[in-house]
Amino acid sequence: MTSVLRFEPDAEGDPTKLAYTFGGFEPLVSVRPGTTVSTWTLDCFAGRVRSTADLPSQVCDPRFLNPQTGPFFVEGAEPGDTLVVHFHSITPRGGRGVSSTVPMFGALTTTPFTALLHPPLPERTWVYEIDLQAGVVTYDALDSPHQIDLPLDPMHGTVGVAPALGEVRSALAPGDWGGNMDTPEMRAGTTCYLGVNVPGALFSLGDGHARQGEGETCGVAVECAMDTVLTIDLIKGGPPTPWPRLEDDAFIMTTGSARPLEDAFRIAHTEMVRWVAELTGLSDMDAYQLVSQAALTPIAQVVDTSYTVVTKVEKRFLGSPTVMQGMHARWRA
Amino acid sequence: MTSVLRFEPDAEGDPTKLAYTFGGFEPLVSVRPGTTVSTWTLDCFAGRVRSTADLPSQVCDPRFLNPQTGPFFVEGAEPGDTLVVHFHSITPRGGRGVSSTVPMFGALTTTPFTALLHPPLPERTWVYEIDLQAGVVTYDALDSPHQIDLPLDPMHGTVGVAPALGEVRSALAPGDWGGNMDTPEMRAGTTCYLGVNVPGALFSLGDGHARQGEGETCGVAVECAMDTVLTIDLIKGGPPTPWPRLEDDAFIMTTGSARPLEDAFRIAHTEMVRWVAELTGLSDMDAYQLVSQAALTPIAQVVDTSYTVVTKVEKRFLGSPTVMQGMHARWRA
Amino acid sequence: MTSVLRFEPDAEGDPTKLAYTFGGFEPLVSVRPGTTVSTWTLDCFAGRVRSTADLPSQVCDPRFLNPQTGPFFVEGAEPGDTLVVHFHSITPRGGRGVSSTVPMFGALTTTPFTALLHPPLPERTWVYEIDLQAGVVTYDALDSPHQIDLPLDPMHGTVGVAPALGEVRSALAPGDWGGNMDTPEMRAGTTCYLGVNVPGALFSLGDGHARQGEGETCGVAVECAMDTVLTIDLIKGGPPTPWPRLEDDAFIMTTGSARPLEDAFRIAHTEMVRWVAELTGLSDMDAYQLVSQAALTPIAQVVDTSYTVVTKVEKRFLGSPTVMQGMHARWRA
Amino acid sequence: MTSVLRFEPDAEGDPTKLAYTFGGFEPLVSVRPGTTVSTWTLDCFAGRVRSTADLPSQVCDPRFLNPQTGPFFVEGAEPGDTLVVHFHSITPRGGRGVSSTVPMFGALTTTPFTALLHPPLPERTWVYEIDLQAGVVTYDALDSPHQIDLPLDPMHGTVGVAPALGEVRSALAPGDWGGNMDTPEMRAGTTCYLGVNVPGALFSLGDGHARQGEGETCGVAVECAMDTVLTIDLIKGGPPTPWPRLEDDAFIMTTGSARPLEDAFRIAHTEMVRWVAELTGLSDMDAYQLVSQAALTPIAQVVDTSYTVVTKVEKRFLGSPTVMQGMHARWRA
The missing domain is CATH 3.10.28.20 (Acetamidase/Formamidase-like domains)
Structure with missing residues (x-):
């Protein structure tokens, strides 16, 4: 890894400069296969949820949720190829992560799809201290004085390319293009393979989690901005990669x-x-x-x-x- | 209905001149609310399946399935408004409709989502004679000499507007923007209400069916090009229309x-x-x-x-x- | 229909004399194939919900819900045969039907299976006047003075035989043995075919509905006791009837x-x-x-x-x- | 663990002496809470699949699949109590385990419920050598000479009590009574808690697996008879245990x-x-x-x-x- 491309998203203060979909955005930078990139990502709330008093439905604009760093145009990538993304490091940028319940979102609540007649569950925000040295994130209960240290295990919830068939998909959606898969396996030391659907692949990533339970039950992990170093490479032709x-x-x-x-x-x-x-x-x-x-x-x-x-x-x-x-x-x- | 706008899609021979997504295409024509439009639509195969010897996987390009007539820009339509589409008449254009089984598509087969280890079911094409006078479509079995007259009941499988959140969705998908809902209720004499997500609404329609069973079990109805007369109107504000x-x-x-x-x-x-x-x-x-x-x-x-x-x-x-x-x-x- | 067998369930006042499962109860009466039976059934609440003040969770014992009339032992019925049940008439016994919402039950609420963190929806009971002459049931809103006449369309929600594999299934469950299918198609003039799983078939029926919407959305139809005349017949051998x-x-x-x-x-x-x-x-x-x-x-x-x-x-x-x-x-x- | 009750199922050669349902069988033995039991279980095929030439659909009677050892009557157990089952050891009885594909059964095939028009996948049987000393089971491919050692990890697929509401459920079914849960977590060193539904609980167990992948994808694990030592205990009253x-x-x-x-x-x-x-x-x-x-x-x-x-x-x-x-x-x- 002798040379590293630094990519600085033009994101501070202007959420409209980031991508909120896979497909539908012009590439911001072009990389040759084999390039190692150092970059960073905003959290899924674009940094707007900062304390237990910040409720997502009040401080966030639903059009600007889950901002992605990218898209990267990968030189030579054509439909049928397989994009290779190796994560060297994923490091929380700040000392804190946040989680919350969001009205009509999550696994244990009525949602717009599992549509029931219940009013939404309460909207609450939790703040986690992150200690990189100790390798822990600290859960702090809202309604009682419990504090619990959980292992730090940073990952990206959202990693993907432009979809097929001319579709443009929200960064909140997962699918065969990758996107919001929210698996804790997407950690440093892991390589992700994605089928290429459009010339240049148009790769983006975001949605860093300091850690996440399997299921992401309430819908929101320990969300934080991330410093990430990854290599983007390409396998030309070969057997297709229909799903990530x-x-x-x-x-x-x-x-x-x-x-x-x-x-x-x-x-x-x-x-x-x-x-x-x-x-x-x-x-x-x-x-x-x-x-x-x-x-x-x-x-x-x-x-x-x-x-x-x-x-x-x-x-x-x-x-x-x-x-x-x-x-x-x-x-x- | 004193004045009618004739809209002629530039479709004969060039499938790339039609829309294959909701969102993602520039509007082709602008209409004032209250305009009655006379137009026509290609069938879901863009007319390429014409005989029992034509198998969709051989004669169709998957990028050009389910072509839509439109988009129509509706003047004054803003997010939160409700688009009104009343169907005055839906008339099969030719004397024949086609249906088929398509590999990995349909309700009673393994698909890319209900992914099993079975090989695909056989791909077959059926041709239906359409008798507008008698009001029947004639089913003609492939493997035995059965012929059965079924009532003609023309409808549009696909009716929709551009989706929210900047998404662009394939005309094969249904959702809260409408799209490929494939309900026999979308017949002449019916009014469809669609929530507007983007300025101008960007309305399109296609996928005419001479008739369809409830469930559209094999995935393909009696598909045919349609001559359709519809009125496009608009309800400003009011309670939202979250689903069609x-x-x-x-x-x-x-x-x-x-x-x-x-x-x-x-x-x-x-x-x-x-x-x-x-x-x-x-x-x-x-x-x-x-x-x-x-x-x-x-x-x-x-x-x-x-x-x-x-x-x-x-x-x-x-x-x-x-x-x-x-x-x-x-x-x- | 020259001779009719009158079967009087020993049900008034003693819910333990009825069947609450398919399988698991001894037959009460034996009938020859071709017998026409005149009988009656209790409603799903065993008659305990009588006014808008009666809430099912307060007045019903969960062990004694959905009582069935039967089982009937059908002479000569063997596994692999098909039981035939033709409904000549299904007539509400009293002048009233009841419906209710039941905590954790229904299509638009959290349930023990679609288990969410919401508290239950409110439990309410509605009473419907039934006018057999006019052929209507009258909906009477609880929270405003609306009254609405709906067409009377009596049916049995629960019709079935003993299951296979030695199973005994609650009368609240539907399956390949029939049971609680809750389809409005089970009306007078309809014939139901059920695969026989055990000697004698062990047929029961219950759960009369003065009418029901498709989906039975809140989980409870317009429930009432029924006077029912049906013929029980048998097809020996032949192609099996795997599902009703x-x-x-x-x-x-x-x-x-x-x-x-x-x-x-x-x-x-x-x-x-x-x-x-x-x-x-x-x-x-x-x-x-x-x-x-x-x-x-x-x-x-x-x-x-x-x-x-x-x-x-x-x-x-x-x-x-x-x-x-x-x-x-x-x-x- | 000073005293151990030996329970010998009367199973060799007579499958009708075992239980094939939860509920529906008389208890074979009564145990006081706190009793340690040494017993054994047949495999899910009742031992009838012994070589790669034995296909389940040919050698097994569908009425006698998944035989259970039990039921045990637990003295003092009443509805609302919680049964405690601690597994001290689970040891494969023979030197071999078997697996197979079974027509219309498994996660990646059409089944009687996910009912499609495909013919069944091929029925095949695999035999695994089990080496208790080395702690491995050896996979032996049928169509090529591959052999692969996988870690031995013995467990019981089926552990349960009689269901509520008078139901009797096949030992092939899982539910709130336990039953065929097929989780690799049910290994030695684990304690299982089950809500009691009937007096005496009527506990049974069976379906030993030398190991199993998560999902049990083809529907059949590495099946084998097991020698098992477990303690059966009871928690009177207390918060209910609605699910295992x-x-x-x-x-x-x-x-x-x-x-x-x-x-x-x-x-x-x-x-x-x-x-x-x-x-x-x-x-x-x-x-x-x-x-x-x-x-x-x-x-x-x-x-x-x-x-x-x-x-x-x-x-x-x-x-x-x-x-x-x-x-x-x-x-x-």
Whole structure:
């Protein structure tokens, strides 16, 4: 990593200078495959929720939620290629993160889609102190004096490219273009693979979380601005990447984002069965059997416009094959 | 209806001159509220499926499916207004309609979302003769000599405006902007109400069906080009229209489009409960009770990217109130 | 119908003398196939909700909800046979029906399964006057002076046999044994077909509704005790009846009960495709196509432990074939 | 653990001597709370699938699938109490386990509920060698020479009591009575808590898995007979246990079993929010927030009649409170 491109989003004070959709924004910078980028991202509230007195519905403009840094134009990327994004580091920018309940949003409340006759749950904001040295974020209850240290585990909730079919999708939505997948697996040391739908791929990222539970139950993680160093690379041609995939030192991972949640599961698992078959030479039925006994399947989130499931298989169970032309190993080194 | 605007889509032979998304296309024509428009639409295959030998996956380009006539810029339309579209006539343009099974598409097959390990079902195309005089479409079985006359009941599968939040959505998708709702209720004599999300509303329509079963089970109705006469009008301000609504001489109707299908039901029914409360002065709980005993609830489709449910209540059960400022009565006359 | 068996349930005053499950109760009476039975059923509250002051959670014992009249042992019925139930008449016993909202029950509220953090919606009871002569039930709002006449349309919400695999299922549940399907199609003039799972079938019925909206949105219809005359008949052997089917003068109908609601749709539609193929000799793909254009698909209910969808196809579209050995025609005459 | 009750199921050679439902069978033995039991269970195929040539649909009787050891009558157990089951050891009985694909069963195939028009996937059987010393099970591909060692991780797929409301449920079904939850968390060292619905609880267990992937994707784990030592204890009264809960040295866990899968998630997470509030004194909204950041949420299975989700929170994040009167700590010691 001898040279690093610094990309400074023109974001302080002017939320209209950031991207709020995947697709629909002109690229701000062009990068050659293999470029390492140092940049930063705003939190999902564009920094407007700062204290327990700040309620999202009062301080945020719904048109400017979940701002993304980018889009990056990746030189040479064409539909059918696979974009490679390796995260070297993801570091909370400030000493604090925030979370909140948001009216009609979350897994355990009536929403615009699971539309019921209940009034919304209460809107509340929690502030977490972040201690980078100790590696903890501190939960501070609102209604009683409890404080609890939870492990710091920074990640990006939103990582994606422009969608296919000319669509432009809100940064609040996840799908086959990536987007708001909200999986804790998107941490430093992980490589993300995304199918390219448009020339240049138009990659963006945002929605940093100091940590997040699996399911992101109330809809909001420990949100914070992030300093992030990542490498953007490209695999030309090859088997397509229909849904986002991840790889870390131990696991290959597939994702599916859909409703109902079992469809997200089905996507992630059919993707894994086919990927395992491709990596090992197993027949589809043999791969189906192996995945059935070997997979870990954490739920990522059940709160966004589609729900996300992750499926993980240890690479050692597959004979530690070369995955995606060795991209993870190369950039991890 | 003394003056009628003729709008001729520049479509013959050049599918790139039509719109394939809601949002994302510049308006082609500007209309004042209250304008009656005479126009026509291509079928969902852009006319490329013409005989039982034409299979969609072979003759169609997936980027150019479900072409829309429009967008129409409606003068004075602003976010929060309600667009009014009354259908005076919807008439099949040619003497034939087509249907087909499409690989990985439909309610009774594995799809990219309900992702299973089965190979696709067979791809087949059926051709229907349309007899406008007799009011029938003739089903002609492929594997045996059966012919069956079904009632002609022309409708538009796709009617919508540009979505909110800067999104651009494929004409294959339904949602709160309308789009590919595929309900047989969108027939001549019906008025459709759509919430406006962007200046000018950017209204388009397409996807004519000579008839369609409820559920659109195989994913494709009796598809044909249509000659359509409609009035485009506008309600400024007033209560918002969060999801598309319809009205005919007997019924008010709400729609919901979501997955799973029960969420589509919940949307349509909460919308109906609130609309009935607003029209009658009933409390929400009283309206909930009345809708529970009075509603008809046909499924529109279970095949598109979201599923659509329609809920209908007879206006006479509500004391025949004035609905949407009397728009249906005015344009029906 | 020269001879009619009168069956008097031993129900007045002692709810423990009725059946609350399908399976799990000894038969009370044995009938020969072809027997016409005159009987009556209690309402779903066992008659305990009588005025707007009676709230189900206060006056009902949850162990004694939805009492069934039966079980009837049908002589000669064996697993694999099809039970035939033709409804000659279904008549409200009293001059009044009741409905209510029940805490944590209904389509537009948090429930024990769609478990959210909201407190329950208010519990309220509505009383409907029933005028058999005029053929109306009168809705009477609680919070304002509205009265609305709705058409009387009596039906049985619960009709079924003992389940397979030794299961005993609550009368609140629907499934492939029938049970609490809550479809308005179960009215006088309709014939219901049920697959037999145990010797004698063990048929029961209950849950009379003076009328019900499609979806049964709040979870409770216009509930009343019913005087019912039905014929119980049997088809030995033949193609199995995996899910309950119905037939009236114009339509054949299939049902599916499952969650999510699209699975109920898929069951009902695959059943219809296969039944149409069997009745007409069409290939499966031809039948799939025909059903796609011909089906009506009303939602029955989205409130019970599984949700129910009905699919209807007009018999004239199928060449008016002989259905189920002509059972409907025979008993309708 | 000074005295251990040996319970020998009368199972060899006579599958009708075992239980195939929860509820519906007379108790075989009565135990006092605090009794440690040593027993064994047959595999889900009742031992009839022994080689790759044995296909379940050919060698098994569908009425005798998933045999359970029990029921145990727990002295003094009354509705509202909580049954405690601590697993001391779960050890594969033989040197081999089997898995298979079963027609119309599994997460990635058409099923009787997700009913599509596809023919079933191929039925195949895999045999796994089990090496207790090495702690591995060996996957042996059918269509190529791959062999892969996977960690041995024995568990019981089915653990439960008689259901409420007089229901009798197949041992293939999971629900609030426990049953076929198929979670790998049900391993030695774990304590399971089950709400009691009938006098004596009527506890049974079975369906041993040498290991299982999360999701149990093809529907069948590495199935084997098990030697199991467990303690059965009882908590009289106290807060109810509406859904099965688990506890190990590090985590408390809740389960939900429902369709669609998001409802299983909602059950598990509302249960966890309320349990965390009860254990810590946090308000419901504070507990909702904490669970949102702290929970792990593995999918257990997406193949049975309802789907199961598990939610886990580390006890140290809650201040290591006394859980369920210290039952886990007592029996773990």
